[in-house]
Amino acid sequence: MGLGSLLMDIFSPLMESIAPLIPGEVFPYFFTMELFQRALLAAILVTIVAGFLGTFLLIRNLALIGDGLAHVSFGGVAVGIVLGATSPLWYALVFSITASILIHEMQSREILTGDASIAIFLTGMLAFGLVTLRLKGGGITTDIEGYLFGNLLLIDEADLDLISFICVFSMLLLIFIRSGLLATTVDPISARVQGLPVRGIGLLFSIITAAVVVSMVQVVGTLLVTALLVTPAATAQLVGRSFRSCLIWTQVFGLSSVLLGLYFSAEYDTGSGSMIALVAAIIFSVVGLFQFLKSFISTIFSTENILDSTS
Amino acid sequence: MQPSVVNDNRLNVPILSVDNLTVIRSGNIVLKDINLKVCKGEFIGLVGPNGSGKSTLLLSILGVLRAQKGSVEIYGQPPFSRSTIGRIGWVSQAASNLPRDVRITVRELVRLGTLNGKNMFSWSDKGRVKRVNEAIKMVGLEDVENVDVSRLSGGQRQRAVIARALATEAEFILLDEPLVGMDREARNSLLKLLDQLCHDSDKTILMVSHDLTAIRQTAHRMIFLEEMIRYDGPTENFPDLESLAGLRGIRPVHGEDQSHNHTHLVEGE
Numbered sequence: 259m260g261l262g263s264l265l266m267d268i269f270s271p272l273m274e275s276i277a278p279l280i281p282g283e284v285f286p287y288f289f290t291m292e293l294f295q296r297a298l299l300a301a302i303l304v305t306i307v308a309g310f311l312g313t314f315l316l317i318r319n320l321a322l323i324g325d326g327l328a329h330v331s332f333g334g335v336a337v338g339i340v341l342g343a344t345s346p347l348w349y350a351l352v353f354s355i356t357a358s359i360l361i362h363e364m365q366s367r368e369i370l371t372g373d374a375s376i377a378i379f380l381t382g383m384l385a386f387g388l389v390t391l392r393l394k395g396g397g398i399t400t401d402i403e404g405y406l407f408g409n410l411l412l413i414d415e416a417d418l419d420l421i422s423f424i425c426v427f428s429m430l431l432l433i434f435i436r437s438g439l440l441a442t443t444v445d446p447i448s449a450r451v452q453g454l455p456v457r458g459i460g461l462l463f464s465i466i467t468a469a470v471v472v473s474m475v476q477v478v479g480t481l482l483v484t485a486l487l488v489t490p491a492a493t494a495q496l497v498g499r500s501f502r503s504c505l506i507w508t509q510v511f512g513l514s515s516v517l518l519g520l521y522f523s524a525e526y527d528t529g530s531g532s533m534i535a536l537v538a539a540i541i542f543s544v545v546g547l548f549q550f551l552k553s554f555i556s557t558i559f560s561t562e563n564i565l566d567s568t569s
Numbered sequence: 570m571q572p573s574v575v576n577d578n579r580l581n582v583p584i585l586s587v588d589n590l591t592v593i594r595s596g597n598i599v600l601k602d603i604n605l606k607v608c609k610g611e612f613i614g615l616v617g618p619n620g621s622g623k624s625t626l627l628l629s630i631l632g633v634l635r636a637q638k639g640s641v642e643i644y645g646q647p648p649f650s651r652s653t654i655g656r657i658g659w660v661s662q663a664a665s666n667l668p669r670d671v672r673i674t675v676r677e678l679v680r681l682g683t684l685n686g687k688n689m690f691s692w693s694d695k696g697r698v699k700r701v702n703e704a705i706k707m708v709g710l711e712d713v714e715n716v717d718v719s720r721l722s723g724g725q726r727q728r729a730v731i732a733r734a735l736a737t738e739a740e741f742i743l744l745d746e747p748l749v750g751m752d753r754e755a756r757n758s759l760l761k762l763l764d765q766l767c768h769d770s771d772k773t774i775l776m777v778s779h780d781l782t783a784i785r786q787t788a789h790r791m792i793f794l795e796e797m798i799r800y801d802g803p804t805e806n807f808p809d810l811e812s813l814a815g816l817r818g819i820r821p822v823h824g825e826d827q828s829h830n831h832t833h834l835v836e837g838e
Contacts, residue, residue: 319670501673502677
């Protein structure tokens, strides 16, 4: 029995018990039917890890690596489908981790700095996937569309096992290295002088990122991975005043995006991935606008000299 | 602030020794035949024009950059040896170098200084809280310890980064342009803090700065670097601005023992 079935055994009775409290006509199915329960569980698992990871990605100025690795994963999925694999996510995992290690090495050895290495992998592997599909498979089918835009209901037991394994294991690793990771992220040279394994932590972080991205592909889709990886973390930067509070706010914004996104997509029959991404973006805008108005009002009514307040 | 008289017996304990260091970066010689000895309790100002290799020298001392020729020894060991870890503190140009997209309080930042290869995975902060408190107190940031670093002034932010270095319990602190972007008041109080660290807490300080006037107030010893060391000696003998310009064509001749009281300036080619 895999980790996914184990988590289902634990959480499915819980979900059923709160189902009567859930609003909407279709949305309660997410708490009662097994197929939907699996989808909800996968979405929540992925969101928790993605938020934690995203906070670090944001500080490291790697907001777009999720997007890059997701495209690479799609290349892997395409190859897997063409080869007739039952679980193409495994192919995506191999592709994504290989690419992340190569990107990390290229950046840390200064062969290609910044986003250029991500861009090359993103387009190269996406193109590879598309060409393979054209040559050997039947082009873009509904199955493949599920990986592009996310289709929660295509997640079967084997997929949930893999997704749960990646999420739980990555989360444990991240919690384990969090202090060292923060130190190397904020000031790599100081961290190195203190004797922290900066290279090792960086490499491990890249591998975790690659694995988590693969676990997100079915939930939000290749094109929308960044929505859960970066948007909640970025929203948290607007309200948080310490690293710890940002981590908590990230979870608040991430989980509300997922639950609201699933609710609206279920009630209005839209794609779940796109609705989650849209809700996340709307939350960011609302919080951003609120913060802007707050600082705007406080500047107007401030008694301070304007010159003082800008310093 | 006048450079204070140094207690001479402390100066006999060598901390850093750089021998014939040559560093080439992307095909250009940045540092050439650098010889330098630093003893415990010294406060050294490292000055020189832009691109003269000041930061390169600091990074080579830290062991982040590898030298093409020559050697660096800290406490008699190459950088990153087991015995040197935690004894060296690095203070970057924090005002500009901390990542922008991070919300981190002074306390959270200083706590990072207490990490090392052994305790980074541990949950408990036992024994570390005290070090964090002391470091924050030393730099006088108790009032803002729970404030996000990005909301602090440039001077406070620099102090926070210094506190992080102090929390490592470093004895030898290297600072890269800590005075950049500070007003006169912040600059003076930071220099005073560094002076106190050197005298009261027995720290050894090597500081890079553009601000010649400021650093001359505090440092005991000055080094003028431009590819080579052009001047190395006590602050009171440091040449004035006009002769400094002339220094570029002038080669220093050191005594055998590198003692900074025997520095002569001799006309070069």
